[in-house]
Amino acid sequence: MNKKYEQLIADYLAGELDAAGKEELELLLAEGKIDFMEFRSIEATYEGLGDLSVPKPDAATSTRFYAMLDQETQKNTQAGLFERIYESFRKMISQLSVPKMAYAMALLIIGGFIGSWMNEDSNEIEKLSQEMQSLKEMMMVNMLEGSSAADRLKAVNISSELPNADLEAINALLFTLNNDPSVNVRVQTIEALKRWGDNERVRQGLVRSIATQESPIVLIELADAMTELEVRSSAREFEKVLQERELDYNVQQKLQSSIAVLM
Amino acid sequence: MNSNSDKALMLKVKKGELDKLGLLFERYHRGLYRYFYRMCRDKNTSEDLVQSVFERLLKYRQSYTGDGKFSTWLFSIARNQFNDHHRRSERIGNPVQFDDDRFEMPEGTTGPVHQAKEKKEILEEALYALPEDYREVIILSRYEGLRYNEIAEILESTEGAIKVKMFRAMKELKDIALSFEKEYNYE
Structure with missing residues (x-):
């Protein structure tokens, strides 16, 4: 096969194909320049890869890492402290005479007071809010891996408190949406992802997820989300679902009305 | 930032x-x-x-x-x-090897109930049967979500070459899975 066609299909698989590329691919398939059966078969294999089990590390991996980090931090703190004390003494003694040193100290103290008075509040608040975000994110990613659905639901709710559309959080939520066994968790995940609906990765992830969802409730939730976010590209996915699956009458109606809005 | x-x-x-x-x-x-x-x-x-x-x-x-x-x-x-x-x-004469329990189907797995599971297992075995460089591109793209230009940087290659490699890796994976499936159905 022509290398250009191969690249086009690779882009399609990874969701990196733009509108013009999609049109080109459809044309090549329609003209028979790319074998349709072969293309479908590769696409199905690519989708099938999503069903494979996900290898997970043991908790011991974390324990080992944090032990190593602790050891390194201690070494670093001790070394850093000695270096700093030595360096300050060396500089003071070599560069300053007594009056100069007194003058510099006085200036330093006054400056310090003024500086801390002016900056303390805003710096502290900013630092605290950053720390909180890190903690929340770390907690969320860990809880999403938990065995209880209640914990995973909590994790999804924590994500709604994150102020920014963080890539890690998005990836973790998309992974949950496609793999979590609980319908409630998946529905809640869609709600959480909707908040970042203007993020391209979220939009693409939601569209890709349509084909993987079996539950009618999740499909309806996705249809509502796609309509709300105006993700027109999802219409094709819903059409595929309607063609390929035997759905309940009400679900069919819902998907058809969503397609009509999205078209 | x-x-x-x-x-x-x-x-x-x-x-x-x-x-x-x-x-x-x-x-x-x-x-x-x-x-x-x-x-x-x-x-x-x-x-x-x-x-x-x-x-x-x-x-x-x-x-x-x-x-x-x-x-x-x-x-x-x-x-x-x-x-x-x-x-x-x-x-040191201890090359990286896969586990020996590969490609063993569970007993009595011929009915449609087991079809999805069998397909999954076959695909998993096919993935591990791929040449290492093909498997690596699939892992980085499909599972780790890296973009082709990022993979190109990691593998010190070009984006175009990675895309071609990804396509060929997927094609080979599909062919291997198909041949495993046939092999299994004959048994």
Whole structure:
């Protein structure tokens, strides 16, 4: 096969194909320049890869890492402290005479007071809010891996408190949406992802997820989300679902009305 | 720059705030483990390699410049670690090997109920039967969500060449899975 066609299909698989590329691919398939059966078969294999089990590390991996980090931090703190004390003494003694040193100290103290008075509040608040975000994110990613659905639901709710559309959080939520066994968790995940609906990765992830969802409730939730976010590209996915699956009458109606809005 | 972005955190680690490596570990250790496990299919080796990547990050933190994406840099380190391990294992006559229990179907799995499971198992075996360089591109793209230009950087190749490789890897995977399926149905 022509290398250009191969690249086009690779882009399609990874969701990196733009509108013009999609049109080109459809044309090549329609003209028979790319074998349709072969293309479908590769696409199905690519989708099938999503069903494979996900290898997970043991908790011991974390324990080992944090032990190593602790050891390194201690070494670093001790070394850093000695270096700093030595360096300050060396500089003071070599560069300053007594009056100069007194003058510099006085200036330093006054400056310090003024500086801390002016900056303390805003710096502290900013630092605290950053720390909180890190903690929340770390907690969320860990809880999403938990065995209880209640914990995973909590994790999804924590994500709604994150102020920014963080890539890690998005990836973790998309992974949950496609793999979590609980319908409630998946529905809640869609709600959480909707908040970042203007993020391209979220939009693409939601569209890709349509084909993987079996539950009618999740499909309806996705249809509502796609309509709300105006993700027109999802219409094709819903059409595929309607063609390929035997759905309940009400679900069919819902998907058809969503397609009509999205078209 | 977002103060909690990967890059910002690594720059803080470089400046001596070593505890920031904890968040990077939480973000990436699962992905790295998946990458190693799918490359060598050995649990202990994969866990050792994850640890050694973070040890390396600490050891060479001063050489971090902040250029390019952090994940690309991290996976480049991971890949070098894996290749070093591979070479070492081969030198001491203990090449990386897959587990021996591969491609064993459970008994009585002929009905339609088991079809999905069988397909899954066949595909998994087919993935491990792929040449290593093909498997690696699939792992990085399909499972770790890296873009082709990032994979190109990690593998020191061009974006176009990676796309071609990805297509060919998927085609071969499909063919191998098909042949395994036929083989299994004949048995």
